[in-house]
Amino acid sequence: MTTFITRKHLSRRTVLQGVGAAVALPLLDAMIPAATALEKTAAAPKPRLVCVYFPHGAVMDKWTPKKQGADFDLPPIIASLAPFQKQLTVVSGLENHPAIAAPVHAVTPGTWLSCVAPRISHDPLGGTTLDQIAAQHFGQGTSLPSIEVGTEERGGEGSCDRNYGCSYGKTISFRDPSTPLPMEHNPRKLFQQLFGQGDTANERVAMLKENQSLLDLVSRDAADIKRSLGARDQALLDDYLTTVREIERRVDQIASRDLSSVQLPDAPSGIPSHFDEHMRLMYDMIALAFQANLTRVATYMIAAEVSNQPYNFIGISDAFHPLSHHANNPQKMEKLAQVQAWNTGEFAKFLKKLQDLPDGEGNMLDNSFVLFGSNMSDSNLHNHYPLPTAIVGGGMGKLKGNQHLKFADRTPIANVHLTLLDRMGVPMEKFGDSTQKFVEI
């Protein structure tokens, strides 16, 4: 049994008396009984999209299958995906050319799902990301169009750059070209984002109502301010008002939903002190959000760019980022591959959770599009080709699975994004530097 434990003594956990002092993980065990799952009432399952990003690339010869086509081999880094091979497509030969820039780490995360070269500016301007385009199309029916999740709040030096700023290095999700969405790494705050403040169903409803009037006041005050602003600030305040309206819509949606029969786990107390526990918890929260149909789109950055996290729990005390500069030293590469294989293993556990959740005729994984990869290839070379990329999930029958596809060298990864959007029912002509859709996937 794992308990929520916080690293900072100021972080706290708050539980109701009677519920018990030690609430157990994983969340899913204590969760919504299947019979009351909210999605039951929905007519037909909807697609889900999850994009899981790992920093610092992969040791490619321990990632890339030797065999092409069906029933391919699974090298060590992706060996733990074996149970899902029927719904797994490994794509090789991909490049993200727009990601190439001198301050590598500071632009790598933010370009993974946009495939647009970012403006050299602290005030970011890149591209709307895959997940957000999906969220605009099929995320609007849920209370949260998307969730953005991280494990570490910040990485080491290098995830920011004096010319590019910090925005492209800290998130993989951009709502629009100039609005990076922060990755929430605090499970407690993520929980409140999903279910609202308050400890009981009644309290949550009361607070939602109060939020509606607070939002009215906020809109009026914003309109007041707007009159005394210059043109550009007025435009910024318009963004703010758009946000207010989005929250209003969300609040209305939650308020109209009867959450009283849902037995929720207690809100996590704060940030678990161990990295591995923390990562599992965040995966659990994503699965929970899907199960409760609170969102259909999630992005997850499993470690910060330039993460210096040591993997002590598997006996590797080297910090992740310096280890990734392995200098082609076989021992270091082996250790790095172990780190990467462990990351994939946790991802595989998440896939299992999705698989265990009934959804429509099948399970949640059957209806999901899951992209798993990095926007860097060889961390020692800081390059963006060939990218480690895997697609998992049944994709509502729109993904073939069980294949290792090797495309022409330096095929834009944007083609994969464009293809995924297409299969999710989001028709687009072009995405980033895409050149075509793939019929093969």
Place this chain on the structure above:
Amino acid sequence: MKTRIASLFLVVGSTLAGVVLAADTKVAMPEQNWHFLEAYCSGCHNATDWAGGAAFETLDRDDVAPDAKLWEEAVRKLRGNLMPPPGEKQPDPASRKAFMNSLETTLDHSSAADVNPGTVVLHRLNRPEYAIAIHELLDLDIDADALLPRDDSSAGFDNVADVLKITPAFLEQYLAAARQVSVEAMGNPAARTQSTVYAGTQAAQQYMYMPGMPLGTRGGMLVEHTFPVDGDYEVTVSGLVGGGYVWGVMDPFTLIITVDGERVFQGQVGGEADLKAIDVQQAVGVGEIDQRFRNIRIKVPTGRHSIGVTYKQKTAAEHNEVLNGFVSVAGMGQMVNGNSGGPRISNLEIKGPLSRAGISDTPSRRKLLVCKPANAAQEAPCAKQILGVLAKRAYRRPVTDADLAGPISFYEQGRKQGTFDDGIQKGVMAILASPKFLYRFHTPPPGTLPGQTFALSDLDLATRLSFFLWSAPPDDALIDLAAAGRLREPRVLDQQVHRMLADPRARSLATNFAGQWLNVRGLELVNPDTNLFPDFTDDLIPAFREELYDFVWDIFGNDRSVQELLTSDYSFLNERLALHYGVKGVRGGEFRKVRMEQPERRGLLGKGAVLMATSYANRTSPVVRGAYVLEHIMGTPPASPPPGVATFIESQEGGEQLTVRARLEAHRAVKSCGACHGVIDPVGLSLENYNALGQWRAKDIDAGSAIDAGGKLADGTPVNGVNALRDYLVGRPDLFVQTLTENLLTYALGRPAQYYDMPLVRKLVRDAAANDFRFSTLVTGIVSSPAFLTDRAPLPPAIKGAVMSANTQPPGQEQKK
């Protein structure tokens, strides 16, 4: 072209007195500078090669203004000796200096014709500002990190307006925070029973006295907890002893629980009977011991109080082992617990209220409730008064009835459903949720055209000033002066700056400004390998930071020369830190001023925070340290490594163990690497005598050889160790003081310092030099500059012409199908 249009607007509508305009003045680059460029730069920076995107022959010879950005970049590269790269033909120092001076003078001249004060957009309160504002408004300390999302930062600072965006997650969390903070401030007489668990960390040690605990105690943990109502609460301490091999339990200990430093409970743990119980009965024994420290009842009044758990100190004659709970020595923790679980963590749980006896006075209520209604008729006017006083402070200006209408309707709603206090809580929540509190901005005078420079109103100036110096909203005195229209008077402004610098709130210049400038907020990310550094404990990190903040604040607050940041021979230590540095005679947990005998500990370069921030978990990194000094101390950051190159810096392992120096030398031999590493490495290597935790060392343990901290800086200056590096920096205020100034300007303005600010930065450094580099000279210089006193109305957002692809469309125009 743009600058000239802007100047025209300024002529038309300037509200600034005394601005002399010379829109047609062109300042040419002196002829001899072209010879220099020809001789040393144009070999690569020409229209054929375009190295670094620069070709000097393409620049305007008659006017430096259009290319000012590139010229400033060139000056910076020269100043840091980053160009010409090591290995290329170098100018002699005198001609380099003459060229730099001439370039700078020319640029200063040119910029004087049209000073661009820059533009700061709508500015959202960031996390630390929010927390400090709440403290100022409500006398309440909150943990903003747990309430609000992470802010983006830019140019190293989290108060840069451009990147303080708002997204749904932000807005929701600001609303939630408004609710929680207002409830905490007022107290809650009907609070439900809740349980809050504080996890012990390694920082909760048990071998030294902790400030805030009763004398005669040792270690423990101390938490600040907000109690919603007067009443009974229960404290449970768990995890003191575990099963299996039990550390330290063979001896009896007296555990003490305190409320605000007063002992409210004591109990015994350990000794022969307990040892036997654990040994024989295992979990049952442990359970019985735990039971003694479960549900200990305490009575606490409303508000924030400190709850402590500690041990009674024993004499040296007694066996003085540490007990399992609060094990602080990480290496020891691993030995006890194995690598799997990490050091044992013990929890402090506070549960309650179990009885409710009303709300008693708290600092928050005293601050907030400026009147008390004696009867029902007084309630409404009193509520209006309370909310009016708060709104003035929160909105940073005199408020109107229209401002108060919203909060008052919240009050009325709350009053209708509950008590007067409930009403006030709702009103406070409304004020804290308002964008009038969350945003600061500069209101242009009516009729201001885009691109036109305008003077900040006195009230906007007051806000800018107080967020600069205090990270806080202005106090009543400042608001009143501004409302009276007097703040802009130079004498009044100067008085206010000095008053504010003398106020303890200005310590935020150490914690928020210097903490970010010197990049020491992320020390927790280093995660030292405790196999290599068995002495490392988590409490070292806050101690490092405290030392740095006390040190910086001592210099800033006492208006000393900022050069002393490099040279001061004193620091601020507590026992933990003194032990770490090997300084004798410092006892106890409080920090105090200590003279540092070793010259190696002088100034910023000898501070553990800086040295740890530039290290990895298992070793030092001369590259990271060198680049850090270049960027944060010298202001001449090296370029990033180009993509696609092998980064085999300092990681060759295997057969022969080489020193880091030897590995770096091999790396520099590659020409493309040597161009930057020839500049970076010698700086970092001169700090090699400090290990990854900033401890002094004479030997490289990996290679088994003595540390060689010698080398040559890029300009040929030989340095051997930190003392020589420091001497070099002291002699180059154009590097260190200028870097500090540039960073301070960024922080003051809330926007990154730009190329067009550099003439101002140089002027500030010159003026400071004439005044012994006193800190206040820099501050008053910034505050009285056009960049601070004025703002340029931005041009409307550009409408992008060619849409590159479907996902690059500007906001609001995403494709809809």
